[in-house]
Each structure stands twice: as C-alpha cells, then as structure tokens.
Amino acid sequence: QVQLVESGGGVVQPGRSLRLSCAASGFTLSNYAVHWVRQAPGKGLEWVAVISYDSVNIYYADSVKGRFTISRDNSENTVYLQMDSLRAEDMAIYYCARPADEFVFDWYFDLWGRGTMVTVSS
Amino acid sequence: IQLTQSPSSLSASVGDTVTISCRASQGISSALAWYQQKPGKAPKLLIYDVSTLASGVPLRFSGSGYGTDFTLTIISLQPEDFASYYCQLFNNYPTPNTFGQGTKLEIK
Numbered sequence: 001q002v003q004l005v006e007s008g009g010g011v012v013q014p015g016r017s018l019r020l021s022c023a024a025s026g027f028t029l030s031n032y033a034v035h036w037v038r039q040a041p042g043k044g045l046e047w048v049a050v051i052s053y054d055s056v057n058i059y060y061a062d063s064v065k066g067r068f069t070i071s072r073d074n075s076e077n078t079v080y081l082q083m084d085s086l087r088a089e090d091m092a093i094y095y096c097a098r099p100a101d102e103f104v105f106d107w108y109f110d111l112w113g114r115g116t117m118v119t120v121s122s
Numbered sequence: 123i124q125l126t127q128s129p130s131s132l133s134a135s136v137g138d139t140v141t142i143s144c145r146a147s148q149g150i151s152s153a154l155a156w157y158q159q160k161p162g163k164a165p166k167l168l169i170y171d172v173s174t175l176a177s178g179v180p181l182r183f184s185g186s187g188y189g190t191d192f193t194l195t196i197i198s199l200q201p202e203d204f205a206s207y208y209c210q211l212f213n214n215y216p217t218p219n220t221f222g223q224g225t226k227l228e229i230k
Contacts, residue, residue, distance in 0.1 A: 109155075
C-alpha cells in the first residue's frame with residue numbers, strides 16, 4: 001500500500017526539541033522529494049520544509065529557519081524533521097507530503113500522511 | 123508571492139454552485155493546485171496546473187484562471203463536498219510552496 005506515516009509527535013515544553021519521522025511504504029521514497037506541512041489548531045496549511053530526493057536541495061519556511069532541520073535516510077525510506085527551540089506557535093499537526101512527480105522538489109502533492117500532533121506547552 | 127483566498131467561509135445548500143477565488147499578489151504561471159480537506163483528515167489533491175482534475179475527482183469540480191486570478195468551481199454541491207479548500211502555488215523558486223489561507227464551505 002502506497003502511504004506515508006508520520007510519527008514522533010507529542011507534548012513538549014517550550015525551548016525543547018522533538019524529532020518527527022515520515023516513513024514511506026509501497027513506493028521508492030529515494031526518487032521523491034518530501035515536504036513537511038503543518039496546520040495549527042483551527043488554522044490553515046503552512047508549508048514548513050522540503051528536502052529533494054538526493055538531499056541536495058533543502059528549503060525552510062522563514063518561521064522555522066535556523067530551528068528546524070530536515071534530513072532523510074533513503075536506506076530506511078524515512079525523512080526526518082528535527083525541531084529545536086520549540087515555541088508555542090509551532091504547535092500543530094505536522095504532515096509529510098510527496099510531490100506528484102519523481103525527482104522534482106517543488107510540486108503539488110498527491111500523497112499525504114495522516115499527520116502527527118505536536119503540542120508545545122509548559 | 124502571496125495567495126489570498128476569498129471568501130474565507132461560505133454557506134451553501136446541496137445542489138448549489140459555488141466558486142472560490144484565489145488571487146496571487148503577482149502573476150504566476152499555471153503552477154496552481156487546489157486541495158480539499160475534511161475535519162481530522164489530510165488534504166486531498168483536487169486540481170493541479172490550474173484546471174487538471176486529479177485522478178478520481180468528480181467532474182463537478184473545475185478550476186480556471188490566468189495570471190493573478192484563479193477560481194475553483196463546484197457545481198451541484200453534494201453533501202460530501204462540505205469541507206475546507208486550499209489553493210497552492212508551487213514551482214515558485216526560491217520559496218517552495220505557498221498555500222492560500224483556506225475557504226471553509228459549510229452547509230446552509
């Protein structure tokens with residue numbers, strides 16, 4: 001079954017760190033870029049970060065630049081989002097998403113995970 | 123480039139036709155997509171390249187537009203269409219991916 005599954009969410013205090021994982025199955029993740037998109041409670045979608053299929057191209061939203069790090073392990077079919085110095089405004093559901101075409105990194109998404117919730121609270 | 127959707131919310135009845143607007147702050151190519159999101163679910167791709175329906179999407183959905191103004195139209199609304207809708211700009215180096223703020227379509 002072609003799917004993305006996020007994990008690693010939870011409750012964390014402001015200033016602490018959390019690492020999210022996005023595991024792929026049913027397709028060759030190493031041929032695809034992967035994006036993270038988040039959605040704060042009751043709010044819209046916010047693009048967070050992207051890593052190209054070969055890790056050469058990596059981009060972040062200004063709101064997370066310098067605090068979040070995206071990486072991938074193609075041998076494990078997994079993409080990670082390391083989130084440091086977490087703030088209250090980072091609280092959201094975090095989705096990973098796959099572009100519709102192989103090897104392109106900035107494209108529309110045809111596959112999304114179900115999301116993992118990150119709660120930042122003291 | 124910013125994307126502004128309007129309206130932010132919309133009430134309609136089953137069988138109605140609705141249009142949702144997505145305006146870009148400057149002219150863009152055809153790199154615009156639309157997503158539908160239901161509560162508690164991940165977004166679902168509806169339309170890409172302004173007007174191309176994604177696989178399995180009913181023909182009552184359509185997209186159009188050019189330059190800065192784009193529209194999602196749903197004719198003959200069905201109960202399952204009540205959801206939130208987002209436009210997305212892609213292929214916009216060096217800022218990958220921008221979403222509109224969303225439009226919530228509610229049943230009247």
